[in-house]
Structures are given as C-alpha cells and as structure tokens.
Amino acid sequence: MDIQTERRRLLDEEGGDEDPTGLLSEQEAYLSKVKNRKLYLASFAAVLGPMSFGFVLGYSSPAIPELSRISDPRLRLSEVEGSWFGSIVTIGAAVGGLLGGWMVQRIGRKLTLMSCTLPFVFGFTIIIAAQNVWMLYVGRVLTGLASGITSLVVPLYISETAHEKVRGMLGSCVQLMVVLGIMGVYLAGLFVDWRWLAICCSLPPSLLMVAMCFMPETPRFLLSKGKRREAEEALRFLRGPDAPIEWECSRIEDGCDEQGSTFHLSDLKDPGVFKPLLISILLMVFQQMTGINAIMFYAEDIFVQAHFKESELASVIVALIQVIFTGIAAVIMDRAGRKVLLVISGVAMMISTTAFGVYFYLTPKVPSGAPAPHADLTWLALASMAVFIAGFAIGWGPIPWLIMSEVIPIRVRGFAGAAVVLSNWGMAFVVTKTFQDMMNLLTSAGTFWLFACMCGLNIIFTVIFVPETKGKTLEQIEAIFRGTSGP
Template sequence: MMEIQNHESRRLLDAEYGEEETGVRSEQDEYLDKVKNGKLYLATFAAVLGPLSFGFVLGYSSPAIPELSTITDPRLQLDKEEASWFGSIVTIGAAIGGLLGGWMVDKIGRKLSLMLCSIPYIFGFTIIIAAQNIWMLYLGRVLTGLASGVTSLVVPLYISEMAHERVRGAMGSCVQLMVVTGIMGVYIAGMSLDWRWLAICCSIPPTLMMVFMCFMPETPRFLLSQGKQREAEEALRFLRGPDAPAEWECARIEDASDDQGGRFGMADLKDPGVYKPLGVGIMLMLFQQLTGINAIMFYAETIFEKAHFKNSDVATVVVAATQVVFTAVAALVMDRAGRKLLLIVSGVFMCLSTAAFGVYFKLSSETHGNSSGLCLVESPLAQNPAADLSWLALSSMGFFITGFSLGWGPIPWLVMSEIFPTRVKGFASSVCVLTNWGSAFIITKTFQNLMDLLTSAGTFWLFSGCCALNIVFTIIFVPETKGKTLEQIQARFKGTPEQLSYNRQT
C-alpha cells in the first residue's frame, strides 16, 4: 500500500512533462476544493496568541516608562539611562530566544516549543508585577524578551507547515498583524491602567495560548520527519476536514522529505537548496531593519506634536492603529497580489517617504541656519520652524508606516517560514531571527552616532538608499511563493525537476 501511495505521489509531483503538470494542478485543486479550513483557522488563532503576547512585550515599555520614571518608590524609579535599558534589554533576550527556538523546534517540535515559550512570558510579567527593585524589572523584561524571540521563530514555522498554499499567505501575515495589534492594545490599555495592572493584562494572552495549544496538533511535516506517519495523517484530517483525502497530501509531503534527505549537517551548507534560501532569509531580515523603521518610530511623537497633536498617548495609538489597518490589508491581499509585488510596492513607498523625511530635515535646518543638525537634541524637530513644514513630516510618516505594514513588516517573517527544507528549518530560522534582532539592536544603539556623523537629513537619505537597494534585491533574488507548496518552493532553490512546474506557474 505504501509503495502505491509513493508511486502516486511521485506521479503527481513529477513536472517533467507539461501533460503531467496539468494533471498535478487539476488533482491538487480537486484536493484543495474538498478542504475545510475551520480547524486550520482555529489552530492559527491559538498560535498567533504568541505574537499578540510579543506585541504586548514590545509596547509595554511605552506607557510603563513614564510612570516608572516618576514613581515615588526610589527602589523602582528609573533614570534616563535605566529607562533606556528597560526598553532595549528585550532585544538581548529576544536574540537569545531566537537561538534557543531554533534548537527547540528541531528537538521537541513546533507545538511543544510554543507551549513552553508561554512559561517565560508568564514568569516575566509575574516578576514585573511583583518587582521590588530595578533588577527585577530588568529580569522580567529579559524573560519576556526571551519568549518573544522563541515566538518570532516558532509561530511562522508552525503556521506555514499547517496551512495549505491557498491560504498560507493570509495565515502567515497574521503573525505581524497580531504583533501590531498587541502593540496598539497595550498603548490603549496603558491610557487607563497603571504599570502593574498593565503587566497583569499582558500575561493573559500567553496563558490562553498554553491552554489552547494543548488541543491543537503538531505539524504534519514535523511528525513525518520523526517517522510518525499515522500521527501526521491524523493531524492532516484535523486541519483539512473529513472530506479531504489526508493520505494523498501526506504521501506528497513524505515523498519530498525523502528527496531532501535526513538530518542537517554543516556539509548541507554547500547544498544550493540550503545556502540560497539562507542568503535570501538573512538579507530580508537585514533589509527590514535597514528601512529605518526604528528611526521613524523614534521621531513619531515629536512629529505629531509639531502637527498640533498635544496628547502623545493618542498619537502613539494613531500610529499603531495605522499599522494594524494596513497589515490587515496585506493579509487580505497576500495570496492574490503575491509576496514579491507587495515587497516592491512597500519598498517604493518607504524609499520615497524616507527621502521626503530627509528633505524635511534639510529645509527645516536651513530655515534656522543650522544645516549641520549634528545633535539630536538640537535637531530641527526640536525647534519651531518659521515655515510650517510639519505637513511634510506627517505625510512622510504616514506613507512610510503604510508601506512598511503592506510589505516589509509581515513578509520577511512569512517568506522565512516558507523557503527552508524541513531538516534545516531550526538552524536557518534561528540565524535569520538572530540577524533581525541583532541588527535591530545595533541600528538602535548607533542611531545617535549616525545622526552626529551624517546629520538628520543624511541619515534618512541613507535609509532611503537602503530601501532602494531592497527593491533591487527583491526583484533579482526573492522568489514568488504565492500559490506554491512548500515542497515546490524548496525545489526551486535546489533546482530539481519540480522547478519546471514552479517556473511555469510563476
């Protein structure tokens, strides 16, 4: 029986001849027409409670720092330097979490990794709630950062390995959507709750995730990589519904897994099916941080003040809401427009808007006879321009956030989860996550030095140049993964016969 299944799956996946390729597509479409997505959506919801928690962690420092800076208890009061570390120490924990997550997903699986990462979330916020000194606050932030790093790696993998090609883009985009929803949620909650009650609220999503994930399956691809065919078929029946023949998809995945080989070894780095997608993944993560997103968010409050938004809390909620709306738009169109087109459109938006930011800084500084702009404190935004140019800064920020949310926000994480063979996903994804968090930390910490060296205008023109480069990189190197199975995507890098089918469908 197994030989018959393997023979059938090989026939379906063989794209050497156009006639058989048509057979592949029609039979695959017939299979997908029988799929019911209800339980897939449920499993995705359970998983994205992790990114929601991640968003709460990222946004928590914004409402908490002003309170902790003025608190009457001297043991908890943060000075300027301590407040900076309270905000940024999360990235250190997240970088460690990315490495830990890469090991966990290969050793204990995607589901159990997700359940276990709830623990440092809950413990971290519990320590913050019970904090008696600054070091307890730091420890809580490191633990929640550690959980965030694991989450940012595991959840995209879990969703991409569960979802079929018709909805994988939308489901994968929900990761970034829930991150920005969490940030907006904590901003709104922070307007009425103090920092301890806010931490209590932030501990609710990871608790729910741990409970809900108990009832969700492990991914079929991981189960097959462990030789658990029966469990993989049961997982597929849960995810695809009773009408879809799970054995067909299971045989297809297993056949591709046999072609990919066994466990990862360093010699695999010579395989084009490994080093090519690894290079794409690393560069996507690096370019995401080189867009200037952290610089834009750094200036957001001041920009709104110049546009006469006196309430900075409302301003931050407006920025977060904009991210939520356009990330949701990206999720809705992801499987129609495709990843590559959205990345290019997003890059154009950001390239033009950061260039306009540079023009704003240049004109504002010249208005005051200060073209150097060497000190951030004395930058044009801190002054009161004779000519009101705040409209330029405000519109530039709006276009930038729109562009980032449509493409370079969600898509690098989505593509990372799609392009790696199962045997290297843990290692390759951890390298990508480490690149993202490491470059975020470096860019944030060196931003002031860039401002001193290049001036405000020069810094944003540098970001504009990086956005132009990411457009070129996308056009040349990033494959379109819309509507492709994970096996077809990986075959494209490896250059196997299935690549013909991939190229004809692209």
C-alpha cells in the same frame, strides 16, 4: 472519494480534457475537498504568541514614563535605566531565537510554542512583583526570551499547517497580531497603571498555553520523525473529514525522504540550503535597514511639533495605521503575491524617507522656546510618517517572516531559523545602537537619505533574488532551490 476521482469530476465539470499539468489538477481536486475551519482555529491559537510578543514590545512605551515619575526610589527609572528597560528585550529575544532553533528540532513546533508561554508569564509576574529596577530588567529579559522563540516558531507552525491557498494570508496574521498587541497595550496604558498593564499582558500567553493543548503538531515535523499515523491524524484535523489526506501526506513524505531528515554543517554547501538561508537573512537585514526604528523613535517628536498634546494618543494613532495596513496585506497576500507587495512597500518607504530627509534639511534644530522655521512643513513630516508606516506594514513588515517560513527546507529549520531570527534582532540592536552616531555624523537629513538608499537596494534585491512563493506548496518551493521539478 480518492484524489484521482475528484480530479476527474472537476475536469468533467469544467468541460476540459486531461490537464497536462497533472500536479496542478491534483492540487485543485484535493483543495476542493478541504475545509479550513479547524486550520483557522489552529492558526488563531498560534498567533496568540505574536500578540503576546506585541504586548512585550509595546509595554515599555506607556510604562517607562510612569516608572520615571514613580514615588518609590527603588523602582524609579533614570533616563539611562529607562533606555535599558526598553532595549534589553532585544538581548533576550536574540538568545530566544537561538534557543528556539534548538527546541523546534528537538521537541517540535507545538511543544516549543507551548513552552514559550512560561517565560512570558514568569517575566510579567516578576515585573508585577518588582521591588527594584533589577527585577524589572529580569522580567523584560524573560519576556524578550519568549518573544525570540515566538518570532521563530509561530511562522514555522503556520507555514507547515496551512496549505498554499491560504498560507500567505495566515502567515501575514503573525505581523498583524504583533501590531494588534502593540496597539492593545497602548490603549490599555491610557487607563491602567504599569502593574495592571503587566497583568493584562500576561493574559494572551496564558490563553495560548490552554488553546495549544487542543491543537495538533505540524504534519511535516511528524513525518520528518517517521510518525506517519500521527501526521495523518493532524492532517485530518486541519483539512476536514472529507479531504483525502493520504495524498497530501504521501506528497510531504516524499519531500522529506528526498531531502533527508538530518542536518549537517556540510549541507550548507547545498544550493537548496544556503540560497534560501542567505535570502532569508538578507531580508531581515534589509528590513531593519529601512529605518523603521528611527521613524518610531521620531514619532513622538513629530507629533509634538504638529501640536498633538497627548503623546499617548499619538502612539495609538501610529499603531492603528500599522494594524489597518497589515490587515490589508494579509487579505491580498495570496492574490497579489509576495514580490509585488515587497516592491510596492519599498517604493513607498523610499519616497517617505526621502521626504523625511527634506523635512529635516529644511527644519534645523532651534533652541528650546524659539520659533521653528518652516513650521508650515509639519504636514510633510506627518505625511511621510504615515506613508512609511503604511508601506512597511503592507510589505517589509510581515513578508520577510513569511518568506523565511516558506523557503527554508524542513531539515534545517531549527539551525537556519535561529540564524535568521538572530540576524533580525542583531541588526535591530545595531541600527538602534548606532542611530544617534549616524545622526551626529550624517545629520538628521543625511541619515534618512541613507535609509532611502537602503530602501532602493531593497527593491533591487527583491526584483533580482527573491522568488515568488504565491500558490506553491512548500515542497515545490524547496524544489525550486534544488533545481528540480519537485514532487
């Protein structure tokens, strides 16, 4: 059954006349024949990458305290070495973002994703076999490199394989698997030592390598390389045997032909390129300026003040809040829309960082052992942290990555994706590096009020500049920025 026949059947069932918005009717007719089972399978295989990424991010939290107390002097981390062990991942990730941008254009999304499993596994293997601190550093840089590649390629892979009805949900699963990986490594850290924990962390990327062997390349990448037959086979796998995939394949092919297949620096003058690129970069900058790293930095101290004796358990609680609300975001993403969730998220974080500033203003530092004034305000810090983490998880955590994968045109996804990922990791490094200086200059209260102002700017930026991509095909989104009606 072709797409026009199916379209007519749906119109007859609804008792309606010919829909003047012909494309929408064709989309509905097409999607009514689509089966999502193998699409979900391909997405699950891909998001094993973000889970591995989450294991990398979370590994330092349980490992650093143990490595700081280890009896072997060759492996014992000082305070400075522990700081480097935790933060050197961002350097590897920044390089990984640049490398990933080159790889996705040259060898494709699938092979790039499979290739990033190697530095994941090799990095954790070096940590497992470490005989000195420098081997630990090398292992962390390699796993950071893999994380940077993963943070670029997985959102692209999912956005290019998913259709518009489920793209938001599946794209949000990227961040969901990151926080699941963080929570998983926190939980495992309660029961195993740092070497066994590294062994556990090497399992998801190993499984990713095997699973991706059976998954297709994205149809859009294949069509951009002129491989029509392979693209049809990939679509047939992803959409099921009953879907008239020739219609979607032609639509994607028309989009590829219209925008061209090669990228030149002069293309940055094109509003269809620089506008989505600028929006994506600013989303990443604003994401880091919300103060997420500062909140996580203070999390353990806040739990201690609240008389939580087990800081490891406190970390698990924080991660659990992230998992729950990121899961909620994934479920409602394709119904609520991206802009609405970004605004709700920004408001929640602005309120919570303002409350954090009030807490620190009313609770100045006191000498060790002295009674803390306003100790009854601990509830304010705990409530503020819970609201902030929930707000971040439901919007500004997953959505910048999702929008990046939706709005950047296919021909520039290597270059532009690398620039966006580099912006994210670079800004994360700047905020983390200057955080203590901001605390000294502005005080704790002033720093968190600054973050509250940035959250306010996030909201304004979202309302004015961020387009709503819910329910639109990638070709329609590109047409919005080009100022045309699109295919």
